[in-house]
Structure formats: structure tokens, C-alpha cells
Amino acid sequence: MIVLIGAGHIENTLAAESRGKSFSGNIEFRAEVKDMKALVYLGPGRKLLEQRPIPELAASGDAIIRITKTTICGTDLHILKGDVPTCLPGRILGHEGVGVVEKAGAGVTAFRPGDHVLVSCISARAKCEYCRKGMYSHCTSGGWILGNSIDGTQAEYVRIPHADTSLYGIPEGVDEEALVMLSDILPTGFECGVLNGKVKPGDVVAIVGSGPIGLASLLTAQFYAPSQIIMIDLDDNRLEVAALLGASSTVNGRDGKAAEKVLAMTGGRGVDCAIEAVGIPASFELCEEIVAPGGSIANIGVHGAKVDLHLERLWSQNITITTRLVDTVTTPMLLRTVQSGKIDPKKLITHRFKLAQILDAYDTFARAAETRALKVIIEM
Numbered sequence: 001m002i003v004l005i006g007a008g009h010i011e012n013t014l015a016a017e018s019r020g021k022s023f024s025g026n027i028e029f030r031a032e033v034k035d036m037k038a039l040v041y042l043g044p045g046r047k048l049l050e051q052r053p054i055p056e057l058a059a060s061g062d063a064i065i066r067i068t069k070t071t072i073c074g075t076d077l078h079i080l081k082g083d084v085p086t087c088l089p090g091r092i093l094g095h096e097g098v099g100v101v102e103k104a105g106a107g108v109t110a111f112r113p114g115d116h117v118l119v120s121c122i123s124a125r126a127k128c129e130y131c132r133k134g135m136y137s138h139c140t141s142g143g144w145i146l147g148n149s150i151d152g153t154q155a156e157y158v159r160i161p162h163a164d165t166s167l168y169g170i171p172e173g174v175d176e177e178a179l180v181m182l183s184d185i186l187p188t189g190f191e192c193g194v195l196n197g198k199v200k201p202g203d204v205v206a207i208v209g210s211g212p213i214g215l216a217s218l219l220t221a222q223f224y225a226p227s228q229i230i231m232i233d234l235d236d237n238r239l240e241v242a243a244l245l246g247a248s249s250t251v252n253g254r255d256g257k258a259a260e261k262v263l264a265m266t267g268g269r270g271v272d273c274a275i276e277a278v279g280i281p282a283s284f285e286l287c288e289e290i291v292a293p294g295g296s297i298a299n300i301g302v303h304g305a306k307v308d309l310h311l312e313r314l315w316s317q318n319i320t321i322t323t324r325l326v327d328t329v330t331t332p333m334l335l336r337t338v339q340s341g342k343i344d345p346k347k348l349i350t351h352r353f354k355l356a357q358i359l360d361a362y363d364t365f366a367r368a369a370e371t372r373a374l375k376v377i378i379e380m
Contacts, residue, residue: 038155039358043089044082049358052092055151055159060107063163065119070097070153070378071180072365073121074211075302078279079148083304087148094154095121095146096183098176101167102157110164116176118168118335119153119160121146121184122328126165137325142166144325153183154358156380168331174339177377181216181345185375186334188300188326189216189277195330196322197273197298199224204266206230208258208286209277210238211368212348212375213300215245217275219343220334222246226273230265232258232286237372245347259289266292276300281307288314296320351376 038052055064073096079087087093101115111117123145124136131139142162146152151159160166170176194217199205203226207214210233221229231242232251239250251261263270270292276284279301287297288310297319309321337343350373353361361378364371 036156037355038092038151039094041079041087041089041091041093045080046089047080047093047359047362049356052151052155054157057103057105058159059161060105061125061162061164062105063101063108063111063160063167064103065097065099065117065153065158065160065167066102066380067097067099067119067153067156067158068380069099069177069180070094070380071183071375072154072361072378073184074213074279076147076154076362077366078302078304081304083302084148091147091149092151092155092158093147094152094158095119095144095148096180096185097153097158098170098179098183099158104163108163111167111169116170118170118179118331119146119158119183120166120168120328120331121188122326123161123166124328125162134327134329136327136329154355154378156355168335171335171339174335175346177349178338178344178346179335180377181348181375182331182334182338184326185212185216185348186220186338186345187328187330189213189218190220190330190334191326191328192300192322192324193217193275193277193298194221194224196324197275197296198320199226199273201225202227203272204228204230204269204292205273205275206232206262206271206287206290207275207277208232208283209301210235210242210250211277214275214277215242215348215374216345217277217300218242218245218247219345221275228265230262230271232262235369237369238374241374253286258286262290271295273298279303281305285310291317291319294318296322299323348375349377350374353378355380 035051036054040050097119122136123142124139128140205226210231228248230249231247234254272295274287274291274297276287276299284307361376364373
């Protein structure tokens, strides 16, 4: 059988016939696929799996990626709550995933069609003032735009701007499912939590929130050999996972006494680094209550409401408070660390779905306390 895709192939076949060449068998005409399935944000609380046109190259530095695996982030839930006003209705969600280069613009030199790649949650041209400071999250023509101000990765195809500096080649033999965790949560937990919190050998670290981001902070904090890592959450299942992944102590704060328990564990001193990995006022204020003099509060959470800063208590305590959007500057290092088997982010994956089941995946992820979900994988 000869499969003909598009008119150009028909013309070539007819030309061959006119030169006296012949073939036997059936001819099947297959129209070129122009549509794809994509998860679309329709406004607060509303989303739908829709047919959308496959994206096209818009600039010479673009690449079109055929997504093979993606996931859902807590930030996607914040978008659905209306906490991210830059994401407008009609946007395809998602900023994480792995896939295969389908097309590459004329200006793309590092990748070619057929290459397996990791999609970074941050797109960066690497030439502006912020990029030259290593603040790729604030790139003037990029940053966190995927699934926010441009269409994202919860689709069969995605357009990646600045492909040379926004994609990472996947080494042969590396588990691509594990690498989905390197699109966002692993560098986010490491950069915004561990590095901003200045975790050092011997430190006492508390991580408020044992969801995927908090657990990513737990995995990467262990690079620096702190003496204690205390994980705080309201969900015993997540705290059990934290203990398996290396937490020295866990605290369930459901009774409202988390600060009291942490202070008791530290002899009343508090912690050298408090990492906020939830994004609600209560979790940030808990960090304020447990940080020791001279310590750091490293905020990771995406906050949709104001938080009280208790300077009446903290003005004299020599503490540092940091905020950050992940820059993904550590992604190459983390990729090598995963490749070598030093850490295994695949342990964070609890559920797997097909793209056709993505609404079920969102429901499972949003009801994590009931479903015991951490990270879900969505396969095309």
C-alpha cells in the first residue's frame, strides 16, 4: 500500500506515472493532521479538553514539540482558582513535560527534529539584562509564559520560544517519566527553597508543606547535610512519604500546635531555615513563628491573598525573607544528578493517566488528601 499525505505527494506520484514508472497495490489518501487535543482554561473553576490547531513556528528561534508526557502543577490549580490574573480564559494550561522535536526554526542550532527533550517551565532568550544576571524567570521576552501568557504543555503539541535555551536534551537511557519532575518542581524546590534559604551543613530546616514542591525541597536539601529536616503538613500520608524520602522528623499541624511542636524539638531555638511550600497565609505565618534569630524564611508558595508580616516580633531578629520565581539555572546539574541515580524524583509520581483522562487527573490531583496524589503523569 502507498500512503499519500498532501497534494504534493499526489503530484510526485503522477509525475512518476508519466515517466513510465508504475506501482501495484492500493493507494490510501490520508489528510495531514492539523488539530490536536489540549486542556483549555475557560475562567476560574472551568476547564475543558478541546480540539485546537497544532501550533506553528512563529519565530526563527521557536521549536514545535510533540509532547509525550506532561503533568499538573499546584500552580495550575492556583490559575483555576483565579489567583494568576496574567492567565486569561482560552489559554492551554501546563508548563512541564518531555517530548520530541517535531519542527525547529531556522535559528535553532542546538536541536533538530527527532531529538528527545525536556521542556523547561521557564523560557529564556538568555540575552536581556535579567538573563545575564541568571534571572531567567524575568526574561523580557520569556520567563514563566508557558501555560500562562502563551499556550502550554497539556496538549499533544506545544510551541517553545527560544528553544536553544529553553529546552534540554535528554541523555540516552534516562527515564523520561522521572525527568518530567525536572521541568519545574525539582529546580523550584532547590532554587527557591534550599538555595534561597542558604541551607548549610548542620542546619535545622523546617519545610512547611509536604506536597510535591515541599518534597522536592526535602530531596535537594539533603545535598547540604543539614542536621535535621522537619516536615510539616496536615496530611499523615504525605508526612509518611516525607519520612521515606529522608525527613528526620514530621509534624502534623492539624491541631494548630505545629509551632509549639517545632520549638520543642529545637529546644526553643527555632529553625535556621523555614521553607514555605504551600502558598497560604497560615503557612507563611507559621514560618515566622518558628524561624530562629539569624535564620531565613524562603518562600516558594504562590500566594493569592495578602499575608501579615509580624515585624512587631521580627524587627530585631536578623532574619532574611526571600521570594523567587524559579530560574531553572540548576536544571543541568539536577539532570546529571538524576542521571547518576543520586536522587530519584520518580518517587514523587503516584498516578498515571492518558490525555483523554486529564479531567480525571485534575480531580485526582485536586483531592490529594483523599486520593493520596503527589505528582500525576499524563501520557499522550
